[in-house]
Amino acid sequence: MSTMAPPMPFTADRGATLAPNSYVxxxxxxxxxxxxxxxxxxxxxxxxxxxxxxGICVAACPSAKYYDFSPRKIAQAAAREDVExxxxxxxxxxxxxxxxxxxxxxxxxxxPGGLITLLREVSVKNGLASAKDALEGYGRVVYKIMTTxxxxxxxxLQPDAFPDWGPDVEKTxxxxxxxxxxxxxxxxxTTETSWVVSDETLIELYLIWLxxxxxxxxxxxxxxxxxxxxxxxxxxxxxxxxxx
Amino acid sequence: xxxxxxFIPLDAIRRAPVPDPANAPTEDIRELLxxxxxxxxxxxxxxxxxxxxxxxxxxxxxxxxxxxxWHHKSCGQCGxxxxxxxxxxxxxxxxxxxxxxxxxxTSCTAxxxxxxxxxxxxxxxAVASRNFAAAYATGFYPMIHCGTSYGHxxxxxxxxxxxxxxxxxxxxxxxxxxxxxxxxxxxxHYSEWIHVMRDKIAERQVRDFSSITASIHPACHYxxxxxxxxxxxxxxxxxxxxxxxxxxxxxxxxxxxxxxxxFDCCGFGxxxxxxxxxxxxxxxxxxxxEIMKEEANPDVVITHxxxxxxxxxxxxxxxxxxxxxxxxxxxxxxxxxxLAMGAHPYRVVQLHWHAxxxxxxxxxxxxxxxxxxxxxxxxxxxxxxxxxxxLSWEDADA
Numbered sequence: 256m257s258t259m260a261p262p263m264p265f266t267a268d269r270g271a272t273l274a275p276n277s278y279v280x281x282x283x284x285x286x287x288x289x290x291x292x293x294x295x296x297x298x299x300x301x302x303x304x305x306x307x308x309x310g311i312c313v314a315a316c317p318s319a320k321y322y323d324f325s326p327r328k329i330a331q332a333a334a335r336e337d338v339e340x341x342x343x344x345x346x347x348x349x350x351x352x353x354x355x356x357x358x359x360x361x362x363x364x365x366x367p368g369g370l371i372t373l374l375r376e377v378s379v380k381n382g383l384a385s386a387k388d389a390l391e392g393y394g395r396v397v398y399k400i401m402t403t404x405x406x407x408x409x410x411x412l413q414p415d416a417f418p419d420w421g422p423d424v425e426k427t428x429x430x431x432x433x434x435x436x437x438x439x440x441x442x443x444x445t446t447e448t449s450w451v452v453s454d455e456t457l458i459e460l461y462l463i464w465l466x467x468x469x470x471x472x473x474x475x476x477x478x479x480x481x482x483x484x485x486x487x488x489x490x491x492x493x494x495x496x497x498x499x
Numbered sequence: 500x501x502x503x504x505x506f507i508p509l510d511a512i513r514r515a516p517v518p519d520p521a522n523a524p525t526e527d528i529r530e531l532l533x534x535x536x537x538x539x540x541x542x543x544x545x546x547x548x549x550x551x552x553x554x555x556x557x558x559x560x561x562x563x564x565x566x567x568x569w570h571h572k573s574c575g576q577c578g579x580x581x582x583x584x585x586x587x588x589x590x591x592x593x594x595x596x597x598x599x600x601x602x603x604x605t606s607c608t609a610x611x612x613x614x615x616x617x618x619x620x621x622x623x624x625a626v627a628s629r630n631f632a633a634a635y636a637t638g639f640y641p642m643i644h645c646g647t648s649y650g651h652x653x654x655x656x657x658x659x660x661x662x663x664x665x666x667x668x669x670x671x672x673x674x675x676x677x678x679x680x681x682x683x684x685x686x687x688h689y690s691e692w693i694h695v696m697r698d699k700i701a702e703r704q705v706r707d708f709s710s711i712t713a714s715i716h717p718a719c720h721y722x723x724x725x726x727x728x729x730x731x732x733x734x735x736x737x738x739x740x741x742x743x744x745x746x747x748x749x750x751x752x753x754x755x756x757x758x759x760x761x762f763d764c765c766g767f768g769x770x771x772x773x774x775x776x777x778x779x780x781x782x783x784x785x786x787x788x789e790i791m792k793e794e795a796n797p798d799v800v801i802t803h804x805x806x807x808x809x810x811x812x813x814x815x816x817x818x819x820x821x822x823x824x825x826x827x828x829x830x831x832x833x834x835x836x837x838l839a840m841g842a843h844p845y846r847v848v849q850l851h852w853h854a855x856x857x858x859x860x861x862x863x864x865x866x867x868x869x870x871x872x873x874x875x876x877x878x879x880x881x882x883x884x885x886x887x888x889x890l891s892w893e894d895a896d897a
Binding site: 301350354357360375407417463 | 574581604625633668671676720782786817
């Protein structure tokens with residue numbers, strides 16, 4: 256497909272949806288830039304080999320059963336390089352995916368779930384408003400995993416956070432410290448992390464974040480969160496003698 | 500129109516041929532790893548003896564180490580369902596296996612990556628490599644507790660093998676940590692260890708599970724991500740479905756309650772279970788638990804991953820409030836095996852962290868759960884009074 260002339264906002268070429276373009280205000284060149292960024296990922300060729308349009312991925316997809324979402328459309332748009340539709344999907348569709356990779360049953364060996372990982376990554380990295388919306392309320396999880404090295408801590412089990420999990424959540428929360436001490440493995444006597452992570456291990460994790468451009472991604476996603484995480488990391492690393 | 504389930508009868512799929520590894524549709528990543536090691540690009544950690552070789556999806560053999568394992572723990576297991584991890588360790592102890600429960604381990608961070616995309620391939624591979632290097636330094640072999648860590652590490656291994664630039668970047672980061680780039684010969688999930696130990700577990704069984712019907716939920720990231728590494732067995736589902744979990748349930752004499760949405764995921768969704776749980780609850784109950792109830796009416800659901808136990812178990816409370824056809828306890832294969840071998844339901848299996856009522860299941864297993872809870876409460880009083888600081892392994896088996 257030519258990348259020189261932008262297609263009209265509503266064309267037969269976009270037959271997968273036949274929906275009007277919701278993002279006419281975003282220049283085609285910007286949408287193309289994002290798509291080129293997706294394609295430049297080393298993993299992209301491993302995730303897309305064409306599409307039979309057979310729909311096996313849709314039949315296997317849990318999100319397709321509950322949302323207006325189709326992994327087949329993701330693969331089709333990518334195969335046709337339909338830049339307009341891909342931009343719509345980056346904003347409206349990709350966060351519905353369950354990332355279970357049931358769609359890997361594809362007879363062409365496509366991975367629509369893998370494509371979505373890349374589309375999400377580029378969305379976050381470029382600070383798309385839809386990505387920020389999708390991550391709203393998720394900051395505490397990012398903070399936890401990046402600063403402690405474990406994602407799900409026992410003290411997250413609060414009744415106001417999980418009211419739909421029933422009254423046992425409150426019982427767990429009320430008895431948390433005692434119940435954690437009643438666990439035979441010595442590494443599990445923790446409430447703020449899933450297990451005991453050594454200080455040296457944490458320092459190495461922080462160095463990985465700093466040397467792999469992850470902090471730039473966090474900055475685009477949530478500047479405030481970036482500042483908080485960086486503060487924690489800098490204090491620990493400077494105490495350990497590292498120049499940040 | 501028939502109201503019978505429309506899934507393929509097991510007798511039909513049992514006729515499928517045994518796969519020939521010479522015709523495998525995918526490359527053997529281990530051969531490529533050894534080539535890279537020969538070229539000085541990385542170090543391959545070998546599976547230590549003793550190990551058991553088992554067949555994977557396309558007929559290749561995979562080595563599963565029995566002893567000297569480095570336990571790569573799971574955030575969600577240790578954080579919210581700690582009886583899962585405790586049962587894995589308890590089983591290793593029962594068989595006298597030496598293991599390392601490290602503090603030099605971070606999460607694989609893949610739950611966050613699949614949920615939020617606030618990372619990238621380099622960081623993910625560096626986190627994996629750091630953990631692998633930590634295991635290598637101990638001489639113990641990585642045993643992955645989480646299905647997502649297992650699946651993600653298999654993907655990461657393939658990416659490191661296929662993309663020289665990624666390898667270079669990760670090696671540079673590892674050099675800053677004064678660590679070599681290490682990749683294990685096999686990525687091993689703990690449920691594979693349980694699978695190869697299932698006959699020994701059955702030999703040590705002290706509780707009769709023959710009246711129990713268990714429905715199996717296989718974890719997506721175990722067998723859908725890099726599918727060729729998952730264990731398949733011609734004697735289990737005719738080799739047409741992964742054999743892990745089902746093999747154990749059959750070995751301890753329980754009935755496998757088959758159902759038509761076996762291949763569906765649990766509804767975890769990574770971001771959904773944390774910030775969009777209406778989807779997770781709906782999927783877990785409507786596509787899994789209710790279907791199991793209608794078609795197999797199981798006493799328990801057995802699965803082998805953090806997210807699956809969490810989603811299938813915790814989602815049932817809200818559905819029950821709406822009078823839906825739910826109410827099946829959910830356990831991991833490790834907890835099920837531990838109970839079969841006589842583990843205490845609270846000191847070891849820690850069932851008080853689970854949400855769905857499990858008392859009828861325990862009664863069917865011949866366990867006096869009221870007495871067991873009283874024993875556990877006395878443990879808690881000893882901790883509260885300062886008599887003991889923590890519950891020890893010796894206390895757990897008292």
